[in-house]
Every structure is written in C-alpha cells, then in structure tokens.
Amino acid sequence: MTQYLLSTHRSADAAPGTPPTPEQMQAMMTRIIDLEAEMDATGTFVFGGALHGVDAATVVATRDGDTVMTDGPFVEAKEHIAGFYIINAADLDEALAWGAKTAAATGGPIEVRPFAATGKAADHMPGPSDG
Amino acid sequence: MPPPERQPITCPDRRTAEPLRAVEDAFREVYGQALATLIRVFGDIERAEDAVQDAFLIAMDRWERDGMPANPAGWIITTARRRAIDVHRREARGRELLYEMGAAATTATPPPEDDEEGPVRDDQLRLIFTCCHPALRTEHQVALTLRLLGGLEVDEIARAFLVSESAMAKRLVRAKYKIKAAKIPYRVPPAPDLPERLRSVLSVLYLIYNAGADDHERGPLRHDAIRLARALAELMPDEPEAEGLLALLLLNEARMPARLATDGIVLLRDQDRTSWNRTLIDEGHTIVRRCIRRDRPGPYQLQAAIQAVHCDAARFVDTDWRQIVTLYDQLMTFAPTPVVALNRAIAVGEVDGPGTALDELDAIAPDLDRYHLLHATRGTMLRRLGRIDEATDAYRRAFTLAPTTTDRQFLEGQISELLAAGASEPR
Numbered sequence: 001m002t003q004y005l006l007s008t009h010r011s012a013d014a015a016p017g018t019p020p021t022p023e024q025m026q027a028m029m030t031r032i033i034d035l036e037a038e039m040d041a042t043g044t045f046v047f048g049g050a051l052h053g054v055d056a057a058t059v060v061a062t063r064d065g066d067t068v069m070t071d072g073p074f075v076e077a078k079e080h081i082a083g084f085y086i087i088n089a090a091d092l093d094e095a096l097a098w099g100a101k102t103a104a105a106t107g108g109p110i111e112v113r114p115f116a117a118t119g120k121a122a123d124h125m126p127g128p129s130d131g
Numbered sequence: 132m133p134p135p136e137r138q139p140i141t142c143p144d145r146r147t148a149e150p151l152r153a154v155e156d157a158f159r160e161v162y163g164q165a166l167a168t169l170i171r172v173f174g175d176i177e178r179a180e181d182a183v184q185d186a187f188l189i190a191m192d193r194w195e196r197d198g199m200p201a202n203p204a205g206w207i208i209t210t211a212r213r214r215a216i217d218v219h220r221r222e223a224r225g226r227e228l229l230y231e232m233g234a235a236a237t238t239a240t241p242p243p244e245d246d247e248e249g250p251v252r253d254d255q256l257r258l259i260f261t262c263c264h265p266a267l268r269t270e271h272q273v274a275l276t277l278r279l280l281g282g283l284e285v286d287e288i289a290r291a292f293l294v295s296e297s298a299m300a301k302r303l304v305r306a307k308y309k310i311k312a313a314k315i316p317y318r319v320p321p322a323p324d325l326p327e328r329l330r331s332v333l334s335v336l337y338l339i340y341n342a343g344a345d346d347h348e349r350g351p352l353r354h355d356a357i358r359l360a361r362a363l364a365e366l367m368p369d370e371p372e373a374e375g376l377l378a379l380l381l382l383n384e385a386r387m388p389a390r391l392a393t394d395g396i397v398l399l400r401d402q403d404r405t406s407w408n409r410t411l412i413d414e415g416h417t418i419v420r421r422c423i424r425r426d427r428p429g430p431y432q433l434q435a436a437i438q439a440v441h442c443d444a445a446r447f448v449d450t451d452w453r454q455i456v457t458l459y460d461q462l463m464t465f466a467p468t469p470v471v472a473l474n475r476a477i478a479v480g481e482v483d484g485p486g487t488a489l490d491e492l493d494a495i496a497p498d499l500d501r502y503h504l505l506h507a508t509r510g511t512m513l514r515r516l517g518r519i520d521e522a523t524d525a526y527r528r529a530f531t532l533a534p535t536t537t538d539r540q541f542l543e544g545q546i547s548e549l550l551a552a553g554a555s556e557p558r
Contacts (some may be wrong), residue, residue, distance in 0.1 A: 002314050091316040092266055093324075114313045 001088045003046060004095040004114040008108050010053075010082035031105040039087065044098060055107035086115075156358065157203075159282030163185070164204035166279055167254035169211050171317060176279070182211035189214075255280065256366045257317050262405045263332040264315045271306035272335045273342075278303055280362075281355045291342065293354050329367075333376045333431060336360050340380050343397055344387070345537050351385060371425050375432030378418035382438035385411035395540045400447040412442045434461040452481040469498040473505055485515040503532035507542060514549065533553050 020028070039045035054073035061068045073080055085102065089095035092114070099112040117124055146245045162183060170180035200206045262275040273292075277283045283291075286532075289299035309315065320328040336356050343352030360377040367373045390400040419439040422432040437458045444450040459475035472495045480488030489512045492505065499505040510525035523546060530542040 091314040092264075093316050093320070095313075096266065112313075116312065 001090065002095075002096075003118045004087055004089055005084055005111075005113045005115065006087060006095075006099050006102050007081050007084040007111045008102070008106055009079040009111070009114070010108075011079055017029070026106070028107065035101055035105045038101075039098070044087045044089065046086040046088060048083070050083040051081060054080045086118075144342050160358075161203045161207060162282035163280045164255060165207035166209065167258040168204075168208050168280075170258060170279075171254050172208075172212060173215065174317075175327070176310065179211075180279075180311065182215050185214050186211040193284060195371075238541060253319075255362065259332055259363060259366075260319055260328055261310060261315055261317050263328075263335045264310075265328070265331050266313065267309060269308075269335070269338070271302060272331070273339060274302050275306050275337065276300060277355060281359060283355065287351075291349050313399045315359060329370060330370065332363065333372060335450055336363065336376060337380075337431075344383070345390070345535070347391060350387075353380075353387065356380060357384060371422050371427045372429040372431045374418050375422055375429060375435050376436035378415045378422070379431055379438060381411045381418070382415035382459055382492065383437060384408070385415065385442060393545070395537055399441065404445065407442065415442065428461065428465075430462060433458055433465065437462070443490055450481070451473060452478050458483055469495045470502070473499060473502075473508060477508055480512055480515075485512040488512050489516070501532060503529040503534070503538060503542075505529075506532065507545075519549055519552060 034046060036048070057073045059070040059072070059074045061070075083106075085098075087095065087098055089098060092112070095112050095114075099110045103110045165186070166179055166183050171184050173179045173182065189210055190203070190207060194203075204354055258280060259276070262279055263272045267275070270292075274288055277288045277291075278285065285300050285303065286296045292299065294302075295471040319325075323418070336359050339359070340353050340356035343349045343354075343356065354455075357380050360373070360380050364370075364373045364377045385408040386399075386402065387499070388408065389404065389406045390397055390399075392403065392406070415435065416439055419432070419435050422428070422435070437455055440451050440454050440458070455478040456475065459471065459478055462471055463475065473492070476488045476491040476495070479491055489509065492509050492512065496505060506525045506529035510522045510529060513519075513522035513525055526542055526546045526549065530539055530546065533539045534541055
C-alpha cells in the first residue's frame with residue numbers, strides 16, 4: 001500500500017464566471033459525501049480537508065534566532081491548494097481511479113502525488129534493536 | 132592554397148550490412164526479453180538493467196567458447212538471477228529478497244532452455260504497458276520503450292531524437308523514478324481500461340516510426356518501430372488494431388526506398404513503383420485482408436487499408452481513389468480530426484477534381500492554419516486549377532511553416548517550378 005495525496009486547486013482571485021447556484025452546491029456536496037463514504041468503505045480514506053483561502057495564510061521563518069512572519073502564502077502563484085485527500089492505494093492506477101472520481105465529484109482537476117514516506121520521521125530511522 | 136577536401140562526417144549506419152543487422156536485432160530482442168522478466172523478478176527497473184548487463188558480460192565470454200544456447204533470453208535470465216542472488220548472499224539484508232527470487236534457481240542445474248518462454252512473453256507485454264503508461268509524458272514513453280523494450284543504447288536514442296546523451300540519460304532516469312515513486316503498475320491493464328491503454332502503446336510505436344520517416348539518418352528508428360509492432364501483434368493476437376498498426380508500418384516502409392530515392396522526398400505520384408518492396412507489401416496485404424475478414428475496424432486498420440489500396444496500383448493513374456475516399460469516410464467516424472479531413476480532401480481531389488477538394492480544404496483551413504501540409508495541399512490544388520499566383524503564395528506559406536529541411540527543400544522546388552511556369556506564360 002502506498003499513500004497518495006489527491007489535491008484540488010483554486011484560483012487566487014475570485015473564481016471567474018457565475019458562482020454556482022445553491023442547488024449546484026447541494027448536488028456537489030452530495031457527490032462528495034457519496035465519494036467519501038465509498039472511500040471509507042474500501043479502507044481508502046486516510047485524511048482529508050478543505051482549506052481556507054491564501055488570504056488566511058501566514059509564512060513563518062527563523063532568521064538568526066528571530067521569528068519572521070509574512071502575511072500571505074509562501075508561493076506567489078495564480079492557483080493554490082484548496083483541499084486534499086490522503087488515500088491508501090495499491091498502485092498508481094488505483095490512485096488515478098480515485099483521482100478521477102474526485103475530479104468528477106468536485107468538477108475540478110485533481111493532482112495525484114505519491115508520498116515518499118508517511119508517519120513520523122523517527123519511524124523511518126534505524127532503531128537500536130535493528131543492529 | 133586550396134583548402135583540403137573535407138570528408139563529410141556521417142554516423143556509421145548501424146544497419147547497412149544485413150547480417151550485422153540480424154545479429155544486432157537478435158541481441159536487442161534477447162536484451163528486451165531478459166530485462167522484462169528480470170524487472171518482474173526484482174521489482175525494480177534499474178536493478179534489472181544492471182543484472183542484464185552483468186549477465187551479458189558473462190554470456191559474451193561463454194557463448195564465444197561454447198556457442199549460442201538454444202534459448203539465449205532464458206540463459207541470460209537465469210545467469211542474472213544467480214548473480215543477483217550471489218550478491219545478496221553476501222549482504223545480510225538480502226535474506227528476504229533471496230526468498231522472493233526463488234532460492235531454487237541457485238541449485239546447480241543447467242539453465243532452463245524453454246520453460247522461461249511463456250512468462251517472458253507475458254513480462255514483455257506488461258513492460259510495454261508500463262513504458263507507455265498515460266501518466267508518463269510522451270517523450271518519456273518513447274525513450275523508455277526504445278531503451279527497455281527495444282534494447283537501444285542511450286546514445287543511440289539520444290542521436291535519434293537530436294538531444295545530447297546526458298539529456299537523454301536524465302530523461303530516462305526521471306521516467307524510471309516516476310514509475311518507482313508513483314508505483315506505476317507492471318501489468319497488462321484490465322479489460323475496461325485496455326482499449327484506451329492500447330491506444331497509448333500504438334501511438335508511441337507509430338510516433339517512433341514517424342520520427343524515422345522521411346529522414347535518411349534517423350531511418351533505423353523505423354526498423355525498431357516495426358520490430359516492436361511485430362512483437363506487439365504477436366503478443367496480442369486478439370487485438371486487430373495491433374495488427375493494423377503493423378500492416379500500416381509495413382506498407383509505408385515498402386515504399387520508403389522509392390520515397391527517399393533522391394536527397395529529398397519523391398511524391399507518391401512520381402515514385403518508381405518497381406522499387407517498392409514486394410515482400411513487405413505482400414505481408415501488409417495479408418494482414419489487411421485478415422483485418423477485413425475479422426470486421427472489427429479501427430483507425431490503424433483503416434489507415435493500413437488505405438495504404439494497401441495505394442500499394443495495389445501498378446501506376447499512379449490506376450489508383451482506386453473512390454475506394455480510398457470510402458475508407459477515409461470510415462476513418463472519419465473513428466477519428467474526426469482536421470488532419471484526417473485534409474487527407475480525405477486529397478483523395479476527393481482525385482475523384483471529383485481540384486475545385487471540390489479546394490472547397491473542402493477551405494472548410495478545415497482555420498483549424499490547420501499553422502500546419503504546412505494544409506498550405507502545400509492548397510498549393511497543389513490551386514496549381515491544378517491554373518491559379519499559379521495563389522498556388523505560389525500557398526507554397527510560400529507552407530515553406531515558412533515546414534518543420535524539417537527535407538520539407539523545405541521539397542517546397543522550394545515546387546515554388547521555383549511555379550515561378551518558372553508563371554514566367555513563361557503570358558498573364
């Protein structure tokens with residue numbers, strides 16, 4: 001099993017075009033609830049969430065022992081991550097199938113990216129018992 | 132003092148001598164087969180590549196002394212397995228892997244001669260689908276296919292795609308990294324995904340062929356594409372499109388010597404048809420007939436059928452253009468693209484005259500305004516209608532858009548012919 005990040009992005013500016021109607025929003029929520037129920041039933045769902053916009057973001061860095069804060073996102077990009085799932089999948093084909101389902105539910109493209117490692121870093125370090 | 136006469140620098144053509152080509156093909160085939168199986172065994176492409184290289188070094192020594200074994204791929208696989216197991220025996224962490232690889236292979240029995248045959252074929256098919264996975268970008272699919280299945284060296288692939296060897300090596304490393312990191316599976320896709328995934332494989336092979344088409348130096352790519360298409364058709368006997376691609380390549384290849392008879396390109400209507408390769412045409416025709424009997428048409432089979440009609444004509448004037456238009460109509464139902472419409476218009480020009488063809492070309496012109504062949508075709512039709520000035524303009528436009536020197540040379544010739552014709556006629 002590998003874990004994959006499925007992420008959705010949204011434009012930093014207000015979304016162009018007409019905003020969705022309440023009925024459209026309701027239909028999308030229903031699709032997402034169904035999708036997540038399917039993810040749960042198959043042991044696919046690990047974690048997920050929707051993020052606030054980048055206006056709510058702060059970048060924190062340390063410089064010579066001082067903490068420096070900057071209002072806004074780290075990367076000045078046109079599009080920012082808006083929400084994500086972390087899923088379990090046997091291989092990329094399986095992860096891509098979940099990505100396609102998520103794209104159909106949300107109506108936007110989904111980036112599928114494998115985790116190189118998950119959990120705590122200490123779990124990946126050789127312990128004293130391994131010697 | 133006159134400058135010393137310079138010898139033109141040319142790459143030695145690795146396929147000039149027939150026997151050499153056969154030996155090289157055999158080597159590449161064994162390489163591809165052994166690698167495919169070892170990737171399954173080791174679950175890692177780079178490790179498998181190293182093991183095959185090692186085994187080939189041993190093989191060169193041994194085969195020179197004892198002669199070639201009956202199943203060279205099986206020999207390489209067994210030797211590579213043993214070597215890898217030896218290496219892991221020396222490593223403490225190798226115990227688990229040793230178990231996975233099947234410790235039985237280490238016993239002192241001679242290499243199996245034929246029992247690897249079945250799995251080897253399945254492994255090759257798996258590897259084709261991994262290399263051509265749609266999650267990889269096209270140029271990476273092409274590079275992986277030529278390296279891992281075609282058995283070409285990195286510098287050979289680099290030369291064929293006009294990039295430096297280090298750039299091509301990097302490309303391969305990145306592609307292999309993605310396969311491993313993202314876990315692109317090593318298997319033949321399940322039935323619901325198969326048609327789409329097979330399309331991806333076929334288009335990679337067609338792209339490899341076309342990269343070598345109309346080009347004297349990159350010609351070996353055509354040979355590699357045909358070799359791989361032949362292997363695919365044998366591996367997937369129930370997929371008529373795989374056979375369709377093979378037939379299409381064979382029928383194109385049959386005419387390539389006539390097309391490349393001069394420095395530039397010789398058009399179909401001017402080709403010396405006696406120099407067409409009859410053996411390739413016969414094989415292509417046999418496959419096309421089989422496809423027609425099977426009656427499960429698809430875009431590659433239809434393109435092959437169109438080429439089969441061309442190959443049937445002893446002279447250009449004997450071409451059955453009505454049949455070709457009918458086949459293009461069918462092709463349009465599978466692939467309704469402007470490029471197919473352009474080719475259909477050329478055939479229409481032969482049946483209904485250049486005026487009708489020009490109307491059809493004008494209908495698709497907005498979609499293909501940046502495509503040199505649209506303008507070259509318009510030029511041809513305009514010339515046939517006697518509209519010489521417009522024809523010259525169309526060829527000039529084609530010239531500015533043409534991607535290769537060969538294309539530009541050809542168009543330049545057309546333009547000067549027209550200028551000469553225009554000058555000799557009163558206006």
